[in-house]
Amino acid sequence: MPVKEKAPPIKRGREPQRKKQKGKDKSKNEGGADEVVELDVKNLLEKRSRQSSEENGGKQEEKEEITASVIHEGKKDSPFPETEVTVSEMSSTGEGLALSPSGDHVYVVPFALPGETARVKVYKTIIHKSYSLTDLIEIVKPSPQRDDSLIKCQYFGKCSGCQLQMIPYEDQLQHKKRIIEKAYANFSGILPELIPAIGDTMGSPMQYGYRTKLTPHFTQPARNRKLEHGDGPPEIPPIGFMIKGRRKVMDIEDCPLGTDIVRSGLKNERKRVAANLHEYKYGGTLLIRESTKRIEKNEKNEALPSDDKVIRKTFPDYVEEKTYITDQNGISVEYVDNYQFHNVAGTFFQNNNSILQAFTGYVRNNALHPEPKSDVSKTGLETPEVSNPKLKYLLDAYCGSGLFTIVLSDIFRSSLGIDVAVSSIKCARENAKLSRVPNTGFAAADAADLFKEIPYPADQTLLVIDPPRKGCDTNFLNQLLAFKPTRVLYVSCNVHTQARDVGVLVEGKNGVRYDIESIRGFDFFPQTSHVESVAVLTKVVESKAE
Structure with a gap:
């Protein structure tokens, strides 16, 4: 050995x-x-x-x-x-x-x-x-x-996409709670006594059929690139996802994690690629993204059937039509409660709609806090020297197409979303108009100066951050600590980089630091080892000795 x-x-x-x-x-x-x-x-x-x-x-x-x-x-x-x-x-x-x-x-x-x-x-x-x-x-x-009877995918055990289909769902949620605990132990550098007990992971209402986006890929065989007219039919390559532990694509005809319309789109896209292989010199990554349309219900559209391009479902006040988009630059439509979100199909938006309402509800419930905590580490005083005013403003960094800016807007006097992507800001502004949210604004900002011209007083501001998997860079965290918002909600799809960044905020800089109020996971990705996390942090107000 x-x-x-x-x-x-x-x-x-x-x-x-x-x-x-x-x-x-x-x-x-x-x-x-x-x-x-x-x-x-x-x-x-x-x-x-x-x-x-x-x-x-x-x-x-x-x-x-x-x-x-x-x-x-x-x-x-x-x-x-x-x-x-x-x-x-x-x-x-x-x-x-x-x-x-x-x-x-x-x-x-x-x-x-x-x-x-x-x-x-x-x-x-x-x-x-x-x-x-x-x-x-x-x-x-x-x-x-x-319990192998729980497995619903013929590719499980070979495909790298899922890891947990063989265990009961409650056990999956416990495992994901432990993932967060280990992330903060291994990546944050924070002393154990400063990390609150991790909350129970919120489960997804749907454990299969939840993914509104799939991105299968394929590699064009070298033989196909050498074929000339009349040399025979091209070889159809595997179209799907990576084999576990290998840099090799596995042919996936169906993925039960996808929504019904996305699964239908996967079948159609596989046929289209097979018929048009000559258009792909080296291969490619496909996009199948769900898009939703709600139309007023009447006798005519209630009777319309579903097919492989559109799935219809009748609700008391409307008919919902599910279609799929394959163009990276196309516009997909998603609903969260009654808010409507348009998004560039190839960019990020949460792809498990079944949990989004509960998730955004949790963020709403944890958005406000009456006052920051006092720092008793030096003086032993328990009362803050100054009680900051109630939070009135929302600053949404990494706002994307405006999810948090819009769904939280009614509990703030004013909300501002900022992002480095101009295309995302364009969608966010459109989404605010569609949802008739008057007290919001959006700005495309340079990454080096995201907080440069924020119009809100820091002591009355909640900052929401939802960065990509790599987390926040040092420059962003330094800007955050310089701005000094009273409260921070850190949303992340990578709990390890979240823990790393939260460690920076807990350590602080130039007399500004944060305490962790709570941490909780959300299962956006059932059957996999991935877990979303929300960390709530409150700025510490240092008390002065008399």
């Missing part, structure tokens, strides 16, 4: 706010899948090392030599070693983690649950980080938690 000298225990010195971080600078942690797995592996090995040390009375175990059969880097002329392992725990990316018998190496096992015995095939070993990536051959002894 591969072995590695045990790492020393993590030092947990008590600083005023945060733990010391060695080596890689925190701002460079990107929260990618590889980094997350490596941290989970590291923590499991350290836990096993501590247990072993306690069992041996503090004595170190003797090490085995690394065997050549396991040091495999996926070379064609190397055998693929197989082994039987028992999974200890599940990583934040959804893979099982299994310790070697010596406890000094970890096997990363896809589609496996804690307690299961699995037969795996190693295809790559990262020696200096003491873990191996594997393919699952079979589950030898299943966990009581496993």
Whole structure:
């Protein structure tokens, strides 16, 4: 078995706010899948090392030599070693983690649950980080938690899209709560006592049939590029998503996570590409995005049937028509409550509409707070020196097409959305008009000066941020701390970069810092290991000694 000298225990010195971080600078942690797995592996090995040390009375175990059969880097002329392992725990990316018998190496096992015995095939070993990536051959002894009758996709176990279809939904929600807990432990640098208990993950009303957007892709075979007229039919390539653990596309004819109209669109797009392969020199990424239209109900449109291009459903006051868009620059339409949102189809908008109403409702309920907390760390005083006025203004950074600016507008005197994308701001302004929201404005701002001309007093302002997966850069966080809004709601689809950025705000700068009021996850992506998170932060007001 591969072995590695045990790492020393993590030092947990008590600083005023945060733990010391060695080596890689925190701002460079990107929260990618590889980094997350490596941290989970590291923590499991350290836990096993501590247990072993306690069992041996503090004595170190003797090490085995690394065997050549396991040091495999996926070379064609190397055998693929197989082994039987028992999974200890599940990583934040959804893979099982299994310790070697010596406890000094970890096997990363896809589609496996804690307690299961699995037969795996190693295809790559990262020696200096003491873990191996594997393919699952079979589950030898299943966990009581496993229920394969829950699986609704014929590609599950091969496609990289889903990881959790074999476990009950309530267990998925508990797993995602744990993902957030580990994200803040591993990425924030915040002392444990400063992190509130993570709230229960809010479940999605729909666990299948919820995705309003799919982006399958394909690679044009080299043979097709060489064909000339009369040389025979082109080879139809796989059109779908990546095979788990491989840089190879898997042919996907249907995805049960998609809404009905998106699934229909996937079938139609596959046929269209197959008939027009000559238009794609190297391949491409397709777009199938749902769009919704509500029309006044009458006898004529109530009787209209659905087909593979439009699905109709009758409601008390209107008929809803679901269609799909394949043009990246087309305009898709989405409804949240009674608010209507137009969006450039190829840009970001939440793609699980079934949870959006509850999600935005939670954000509304946590938007306002009467006053910031006082800093009692130095003086022991419990009452703030100054009680700031009630929040009256909303500033929505990374506003996109205006989701939060618009749905929160009625609880603020004025709301402003800012974004670096001019096309998104154009849609946001149109959406405010469609929803007849008078007290909102939108501005396209340069990333280096997002807060330069904000018209609101900071002590009366709520800041909502919903950045892309990479999170906020250092420049943005410095601007935020310089502006000093009273309250911050940080929404993120990557809890690891969220935790990293929240750590910066908790540490603070130039006397400005924030406390975490609450953190809660939202399951926008059932059957997968992804989880959305909302962190609520309140600015600390430093009290002065008398």
